[in-house]
Amino acid sequence: xxxxxxxxxxxxxxxxxxxxxxxxxxxxxxxxxxxxxxxxxxxxxxxxxxxxxxxxxxxxxxxxxxxxxxxxxxxxxxxxxxxxxxxxxxxxxxxxxxxxxxxxxxxxxxxxxxxxxxxxxxxxxxxxxxxxxxxxxxxxxxxxxxxxxxxxxxxxxxxxxxxxxxxxxxxxxxxxxxxxxxxxxxxxxxxxxxxxxxxxxxxxxxxxxxxxxxxxxxxxxxxxxxxxxxxxxxxxxxxxxxxxxxxxxxxxxxxxxxxxxxxxxxxxxxxxxxxxxxxxxxxxxxxxxxxxxxxxxxxxxxxxxxxxxxxxxxxxxxxxxxxxxxxxxxxxxxxxxxxxxxxxxxxxxxxxxxxxxxxxxxxxxxxxxxxxxxxxxxxxxxxxxxxxxxxxxxxxxxxxxxxxxxxxxxxxxxxxx
Amino acid sequence: xxxxxxxxxxxxxxxxxxxxxxxxxxxxxxxxxxxxxxxxxxxxxxxxxxxxxxxxxxxxxxxxxxxxxxxxxxxxxxxxxxxxxxxxxxxxxxxxxxxxxxxxxxxxxxxxxxxxxxxxxxxxxxxxxxxxxxxxxxxxxxxxxxxxxxxxxxxxxxxxxxxxxxxxxxxxxxxxxxxxxxxxxxxxxxxxxxxxxxxxxxxxxxxxxxxxxxxxxxxxxxxxxxxxxxxxxxxxxxxxxxxxxxxxxxxxxxxxxxxxxxxxxxxxxxxxxxxxxxxxxxxxxxxxxxxxxxxxxxxxxxxxxxxxxxxxxxxxxxxxxxxxxxxxxxxxxxxxxxxxxxxxxxxxxxxxxxxxxxxxxxxxxxxxxxxxxxxxxxxxxxxxxxxxxxxxxxxxxxxxxxxxxxxxxxxxxxxxx
Numbered sequence: 140x141x142x143x144x145x146x147x148x149x150x151x152x153x154x155x156x157x158x159x160x161x162x163x164x165x166x167x168x169x170x171x172x173x174x175x176x177x178x179x180x181x182x183x184x185x186x187x188x189x190x191x192x193x194x195x196x197x198x199x200x201x202x203x204x205x206x207x208x209x210x211x212x213x214x215x216x217x218x219x220x221x222x223x224x225x226x227x228x229x230x231x232x233x234x235x236x237x238x239x240x241x242x243x244x245x246x247x248x249x250x251x252x253x254x255x256x257x258x259x260x261x262x263x264x265x266x267x268x269x270x271x272x273x274x275x276x277x278x279x280x281x282x283x284x285x286x287x288x289x290x291x292x293x294x295x296x297x298x299x300x301x302x303x304x305x306x307x308x309x310x311x312x313x314x315x316x317x318x319x320x321x322x323x324x325x326x327x328x329x330x331x332x333x334x335x336x337x338x339x340x341x342x343x344x345x346x347x348x349x350x351x352x353x354x355x356x357x358x359x360x361x362x363x364x365x366x367x368x369x370x371x372x373x374x375x376x377x378x379x380x381x382x383x384x385x386x387x388x389x390x391x392x393x394x395x396x397x398x399x400x401x402x403x404x405x406x407x408x409x410x411x412x413x414x415x416x417x418x419x420x421x422x423x424x425x426x427x428x429x430x431x432x433x434x435x436x437x438x439x440x441x442x443x444x445x446x447x448x449x450x451x452x453x454x455x456x457x458x459x460x461x462x463x464x465x466x467x468x469x470x471x472x473x474x475x476x477x478x479x480x481x482x483x484x485x486x487x488x489x490x491x492x493x494x495x496x497x498x499x500x501x502x503x504x505x506x507x508x509x510x511x512x513x514x515x516x517x518x519x520x521x522x523x524x525x526x527x528x529x530x531x532x533x534x535x536x537x538x539x540x541x542x543x544x545x546x547x548x549x550x551x552x553x554x555x556x
Numbered sequence: 557x558x559x560x561x562x563x564x565x566x567x568x569x570x571x572x573x574x575x576x577x578x579x580x581x582x583x584x585x586x587x588x589x590x591x592x593x594x595x596x597x598x599x600x601x602x603x604x605x606x607x608x609x610x611x612x613x614x615x616x617x618x619x620x621x622x623x624x625x626x627x628x629x630x631x632x633x634x635x636x637x638x639x640x641x642x643x644x645x646x647x648x649x650x651x652x653x654x655x656x657x658x659x660x661x662x663x664x665x666x667x668x669x670x671x672x673x674x675x676x677x678x679x680x681x682x683x684x685x686x687x688x689x690x691x692x693x694x695x696x697x698x699x700x701x702x703x704x705x706x707x708x709x710x711x712x713x714x715x716x717x718x719x720x721x722x723x724x725x726x727x728x729x730x731x732x733x734x735x736x737x738x739x740x741x742x743x744x745x746x747x748x749x750x751x752x753x754x755x756x757x758x759x760x761x762x763x764x765x766x767x768x769x770x771x772x773x774x775x776x777x778x779x780x781x782x783x784x785x786x787x788x789x790x791x792x793x794x795x796x797x798x799x800x801x802x803x804x805x806x807x808x809x810x811x812x813x814x815x816x817x818x819x820x821x822x823x824x825x826x827x828x829x830x831x832x833x834x835x836x837x838x839x840x841x842x843x844x845x846x847x848x849x850x851x852x853x854x855x856x857x858x859x860x861x862x863x864x865x866x867x868x869x870x871x872x873x874x875x876x877x878x879x880x881x882x883x884x885x886x887x888x889x890x891x892x893x894x895x896x897x898x899x900x901x902x903x904x905x906x907x908x909x910x911x912x913x914x915x916x917x918x919x920x921x922x923x924x925x926x927x928x929x930x931x932x933x934x935x936x937x938x939x940x941x942x943x944x945x946x947x948x949x950x951x952x953x954x955x956x957x958x959x960x961x962x963x964x965x966x967x968x969x970x971x972x973x
Binding site: 142143145146148149150151153155157158160161163166167168169170171172173174175176178180181184187191207208209210211212215219234235236237238239241242243245246247287336342343344365366367368380381382383384385386401403404405406407408409411412414415417418421422480486491492 | 559560562563565566567568570572574575577578580583584585586587588589590591592593595597598601604608624625626627628629632636651652653654655656658659660662663664704753759760761782783784785797798799800801802803818820821822823824825826828829831832834835838839897903908909
């Protein structure tokens with residue numbers, strides 16, 4: 140018999156745009172013994188989670204719960220439940236994850252219309268609104284924060300325009316939720332998908348979503364209950380059922396709602412993690428966390444610029460939690476990343492598609508977004524770049540970051556981030 | 557600001573057919589700080605997990621990895637990747653989870669043929685084989701262990717018959733994997749889906765699957781790579797793509813295989829849990845765990861019978877890890893379950909469909925399957941039944957179980973279960 144070694148993982152400083160370091164309190168919550176899925180102590184915890192998710196999404200929607208899967212499972216659950224073959228969808232693309240929306244909509248045989256802009260830019264909202272008026276889609280699906288480019292698409296005017304045109308507005312907020320403002324009700328967004336492994340500092344494996352009664356009404360027509368658990372009042376046949384059982388939001392509603400109809404077996408330990416991550420975030424305060432992200436972003440950006448590096452996304456539409464650096468000419472970006480990991484145990488990211496090999500991406504999200512991490516990544520990057528023969532301003536990066544930290548402190552509830 | 561209470565869960569004795577108690581070593585593994593998904597230390601852990609899954613499934617298949625979702629996500633991933641609209645599927649149903657297979661196949665617009673037998677019974681394998689020859693399906697999908705009825709369908713002759721008829725044999729082994737023998741290669745099963753929250757004593761949230769090159773070849777025709785990560789050699793359009801992005805096994809292969817093409821962000825902490833659960837299981841030994849399940853099953857059954865209770869599934873085709881009791885006439889089954897939970901902190905299960913209100917189900921799986929749990933559930937059940945006025949043999953249950961335990965010990969590697 141082969142004996143497998145005990146798990147023995149290295150401890151890393153994770154400065155990517157996700158997954159990021161998990162808050163130690165969340166790790167501890169996961170080591171709690173589990174409960175049965177219908178144990179009243181557990182269903183209470185499910186209800187707590189829904190309540191906290193509503194605060195996270197800044198919504199009064201009844202439905203706010205996680206899908207049991209990674210972030211894209213939430214996107215697919217919403218799109219698959221809403222779309223029927225032939226439905227028109229408009230998708231503005233400004234990075235990798237716009238393509239993901241397209242991909243999922245196409246697999247649902249929707250009629251997909253796209254508009255694209257250069258990676259690194261975002262759309263003027265009016266351009267999207269005009270295109271929507273022209274295409275007249277059933278759904279507008281859009282990414283709020285693109286980690287692939289470090290850009291954030293303003294959507295506060297798009298939601299109301301969708302409502303006016305009776306278009307459903309579905310937003311991928313995986314990267315932005317809990318990191319920067321995302322006002323589901325005020326911006327009139329119909330369905331929003333968040334992520335756990337970024338600003339919530341919870342491991343990947345759950346996809347929190349929320350949607351309003353416009354979506355609920357639409358999907359209720361396609362509702363069908365599994366024959367193994369249906370009662371006589373339930374519809375077991377329906378004309379155009381949702382194509383997925385796992386992602387059927389009407390069934391998830393019956394499981395998360397008061398009926399508690401058995402669907403999947405809820406991923407207990409991940410709910411523990413999500414509940415704890417939400418609790419910690421709300422205890423810190425949404426606005427306080429957003430401000431913290433901005434604070435450390437400033438120190439990081441000042442440090443990088445003082446080092447003489449050129450920022451790819453130093454623009455008005457920058458996503459606060461992702462800072463992208465143009466890889467200096469003649470420098471092998473992957474070799475730098477490898478040395479950062481091998482020598483310092485620090486992980487930073489590369490990018491995709493047209494930006495592959497062109498930029499590095501540094502994430503400052505949730506628990507990873509702390510002073511010691513910012514200072515460590517700056518010092519390591521300087522040393523590694525010197526080792527690679529890059530022409531940089533030596534000794535300037537940390538000084539600039541310390542200037543930021545000394546000019547303003549950010550003490551929050553007894554814990555200095 | 558509302559302050560949410562810290563998590564503070566009761567400690568339960570979980571004797572249901574899943575989710576069951578998680579091994580404390582697995583809980584500890586989950587509290588480990590996370591790694592990035594492409595960190596070499598993490599991809600090594602993914603490879604370890606695949607290797608151990610092959611041992612669990614008793615297969616040499618290249619593909620053995622978890623889908624990031626609860627057990628049914630694995631079933632849907634396999635069926636959705638394999639089935640195209642109009643494909644014929646034969647599904648023998650002998651409990652709730654046969655209906656689930658039907659439900660998923662129907663949503664994929666397959667032409668579904670079913671044969672049914674009474675809940676509590678299973679099929680003579682020849683009946684299924686004959687029906688298969690008549691229907692000539694592309695796929696035969698069948699449940700190996702039905703937790704809803706506590707029955708296990710023999711499938712050792714069905715696999716070879718499928719191979720002979722060039723039918724793909726897909727098996728839901730969520731309840732049986734790691735609990736009793738399931739020989740993927742020897743029985744010539746083409747795809748098998750396991751569960752984590754039962755015999756592996758890992759929390760719900762991952763669905764380990766395996767499939768052979770017959771399946772791989774079939775799905776490769778529908779392979780399509782996301783435009784956001786595709787290179788020039790990749791197919792981005794295809795005639796009949798797999799209808800789900802999340803469940804597209806060809807994409808999961810590229811992520812779990814040497815190419816490591818970005819798909820979802822692997823659920824790190826759940827991989828830690830799964831890897832540790834598999835390590836513990838293989839350290840105990842597959843056959844040793846199966847024997848342990850049989851050993852405690854015997855003590856439980858003898859105890860229940862001595863108490864004067866009537867077993868629903870005391871049959872040759874009993875699933876060893878689930879023991880079902882006919883609820884005595886005049887006794888309110890739900891009231892008994894509630895008292896077991898409220899007074900003793902013990903969870904046992906009810907059932908579904910035609911068996912709702914008729915039976916209790918006691919699971920003896922993985923870490924929950926230990927002497928102290930068996931003895932505790934017997935003593936609690938006796939006390940609660942007396943409280944409910946049931947006519948039982950008082951004081952006999954524990955004696956019968958102790959007789960079993962004293963007649964044979966089951967000491968395994970320094971740990972007495």
